[in-house]
Amino acid sequence: MPKIKKKRVGFVLDMTPLVDIGFLLLTFFMFTAKFKSEAEAEQKFVIERPTASADTSKVPENNLATIKIGVDTVYQDTSYYYSLSNENVRLTVWDQQENLTDEMRQKRLLKVPLETLDGLIRNTRAASVKTRFAIDADRSIEYKWIEDLMDVMQRNNATAFNFVTEKKQ
Amino acid sequence: MAGGTGGLGGGGGGKEKRGSLAPKRKKKKRVGFYLDMTPLVDIAFLLLTFFMFTTTMAQPQVMEMSIPPERQEQVDVKQSELLNIRVRHDSQIFYNIGLDAPQALDISELRNLAVNENLRQKNRLITALKISTKVPYGFVVRILDELNLAELDINSQLLIDGLERERKFALVPMTEEDITEIEGL
Structure with missing residues (x-):
């Protein structure tokens, strides 16, 4: 029952x-949650950042120009990559930059040689003085890549920049 | 007490129609809304x-770096106030002051060296860092990190002496002479 x-x-x-x-x-x-930016979504390589002691300063979120150096893999050679976080600045700079194909102008992360990077940095400086620069390179890369890049930055008066690092464990 | 019983009695009287439901509810032992x-x-x-x-948890941090703007003028530097730190292609560090012979140095000793030399010369010491183009970038950052850490100690020590720290530091490209000088060591 x-x-x-x-x-x-x-x-x-x-x-x-x-x-x-x-x-x-x-x-x-x-x-x-912080979502990947579109430039990061286009990035096809992994950067193993160099380690440094703990620092409270974080990567600035706005008005950031990032120069990445991806280490060579089976699929691609070591190269500089350039991206801008501010969409307006990016459009201006991409438009002003010569010797870019239309296909390249659609991209948010540009794979560029050093000579083009020189123009891009100059145009970025002209478009917005507030833009800060960050160098995000793989730790195994030869220092030559950084030295050449710093020369270019010095020439364009971008004398204050950041190295993107990872906290030492 | 009397009122309570009266109320109950009245209630019972009113629910006479639903009397058939009442015993069921009691049996159900209702624990709450489900x-x-x-x-x-x-x-969810x-x-x-x-x-x-x-989500990406570990936000990358940054190391601030500033280089001098391009300038043509030459600055004369006293050799005795110049600390040369050179890094060979195989990541071996050598240091010398002025015209002394370069001495090998382990990265773990770099911080102490920078602190001691800077304190000895108070604020006058100029550090020139020359790095071979073949050194991995990760090692360069480690060296810069050690020098930045040394800065903390130097700052606090100089503050005791009542001096304001003025950092004089330069990343200098390596010349042929530098390379030959430290090659066989």
Whole structure:
């Protein structure tokens, strides 16, 4: 008699604590999530950053010009890559820069030789003086790449910049 | 007490029609409102996994660097106030002051050297860092990091002496002479 009344629909588990924790984590990740920029989405190489002691200064988020140096892999050679975080500045600079193909102008991360980089940095400086520069290079790269780049930056008066590093464990 | 019983009695009287339901409820032992949360939990966990996979936790940090603007004029430097740090292609560090012979140095000793030499010369010492083009960039950053760390100690020590720290530091390209001088060491 009591069996019939119970009308058992299945196994019931109290999921409340699970849901509590689930939502707690969900809100946490939602607030901390930072999405990849479009330039980063185009990046096809991985940069192993050099390690430095803990520093509180973080990469600036706005008005940032990033010069990346991707180490050579089976698929590509070592090269400079240039991207700008500010979309307006990017459009101006991309337009002003000569010897870019239309296909290249569509991209947000440009693979460029040093000579083109020179023009890009100059145009960036002209378009917006607020733009800060960051050098994001692989730790295994030869110093020559950095030295050449710093020469170019010095020539264009971009004398203050940042090296992107990783916290030493 | 009397009022309570009266109330109960009245209630019982009013519920006479639903009298058939009353015993059932008592039997059911209601624990609370129950809602099927399965779809909610499904979506929540879907979102949770999405955010967990897309988020990048370790924000990269930066090391600030500044180089002097391009200038043609030559600055004369006293040799005795010049600390040369040269890094050979195989990442071996050599240092010398002025015209002394270069001495090999391990990276772990670099910080102490920078601190001691700077304190000895107070604010006058100029550090010139010459790095071979073949040294990996990661090692260059380590050297710069050590020198930056040394700066902390120098700063606090000089402050005790009542001096304001003026950092004189330059990244100098390596010349042929530098290369030959430290090659066989």
